[in-house]
Amino acid sequence: MGCNTLAYLILYSRYNSRTGYTTACASVCESPKALTNGSWLGVGCCQNAITDGLTRYDVYFKSVHKDSNSYQFNQCCYAALVATETFNFSSEFITTMRFNETYKGQQPLVLDWAIGNVTCNVAKNMPSYACRDRNSACVDSTNGPGYLCKCSDGYEGNPYLSDGCTDVDECKQNSSSCPRGTCIGSSVLVIIIFCTRTIFERQKLTNVKKQYFQQHGGFLLLEKTKSDQGLAFTS
Numbered sequence: 001m002g003c004n005t006l007a008y009l010i011l012y013s014r015y016n017s018r019t020g021y022t023t024a025c026a027s028v029c030e031s032p033k034a035l036t037n038g039s040w041l042g043v044g045c046c047q048n049a050i051t052d053g054l055t056r057y058d059v060y061f062k063s064v065h066k067d068s069n070s071y072q073f074n075q076c077c078y079a080a081l082v083a084t085e086t087f088n089f090s091s092e093f094i095t096t097m098r099f100n101e102t103y104k105g106q107q108p109l110v111l112d113w114a115i116g117n118v119t120c121n122v123a124k125n126m127p128s129y130a131c132r133d134r135n136s137a138c139v140d141s142t143n144g145p146g147y148l149c150k151c152s153d154g155y156e157g158n159p160y161l162s163d164g165c166t167d168v169d170e171c172k173q174n175s176s177s178c179p180r181g182t183c184i185g186s187s188v189l190v191i192i193i194f195c196t197r198t199i200f201e202r203q204k205l206t207n208v209k210k211q212y213f214q215q216h217g218g219f220l221l222l223e224k225t226k227s228d229q230g231l232a233f234t235s
Contacts, residue, residue: 001093003029003070004076005061009048009079012056020056026064032073035091038116045089050081052112052143057081076100082107085170114146123147133157135165 005027012020025046029035037042049055059079074094086108093099115130116123118136123129131138131149136159139148151157151165157162 001079001089001098002027002061003044003074003094004063004065004068005077006064007046007079008060008062009050009076010058010060011050011054013051013053023050027077028065029070029074029094030068031070032091035094037090038088040089044091044094047084054112055081080107081109083109093233108154112143114144114148116142116146116147118147120147131159132162133159135159135167 006024007027008022008024010020010022012018025042025048027042027044027046029044039045040047061077061079067128078093078099116128118126119140124138128137130147133151133155135152135155137148137152139150141147149159151159154164154168156168157166203223
């Protein structure tokens with residue numbers, strides 16, 4: 001950001017950490033009337049995209065059109081790494097110190113990061129393994145060495161803390177429909193399973209007793225007992 005300024009950025013990545021590569025953009029303006037809020041088209045503000053895997057960058061400024069009167073209303077130039085969706089250029093960033101006073105020369109940005117320089121298979125056997133929660137999973141970095149942690153399916157939270165991943169309440173999610181109902185948690189499910197198993201075991205025991213009764217002459221004994229008592233027995 002600035003008037004009649006050329007900004008050079010030397011970018012270093014893990015793939016080119018020694019020499020880096022250079023990109024640049026120019027910002028020009030002859031009067032405050034030429035500035036447009038929200039515009040990145042090179043009038044007061046310009047932008048350049050950066051590559052993935054960036055590890056370091058250096059910025060250099062060069063003045064152009066030194067005979068211009070832009071210094072009368074613009075005395076400072078700025079360069080910053082920003083997330084484009086969060087930054088909104090204002091003409092006051094050129095004519096005043098508002099940018100530096102409001103944001104302290106800083107803007108939100110997205111960091112692409114990973115833990116260490118080993119894969120998940122190696123990291124899982126190390127004391128420094130960062131996926132602390134038992135309901136977490138390790139994921140290899142897709143942008144160079146290292147790994148990341150995430151909560152397992154059905155859980156949400158912070159996988160880098162013990163007990164950081166908690167069970168997801170599907171009924172509270174917009175994608176799940178639970179009309180006029182309640183969400184069945186794991187504790188209720190355990191009780192249902194226990195009761196079902198108890199009923200099954202009792203039925204199984206009853207069947208075993210009945211089979212044992214038949215195999216050992218239980219019906220003959222019952223018939224004799226009833227005959228002795230003067231009762232008729234029919235089958």
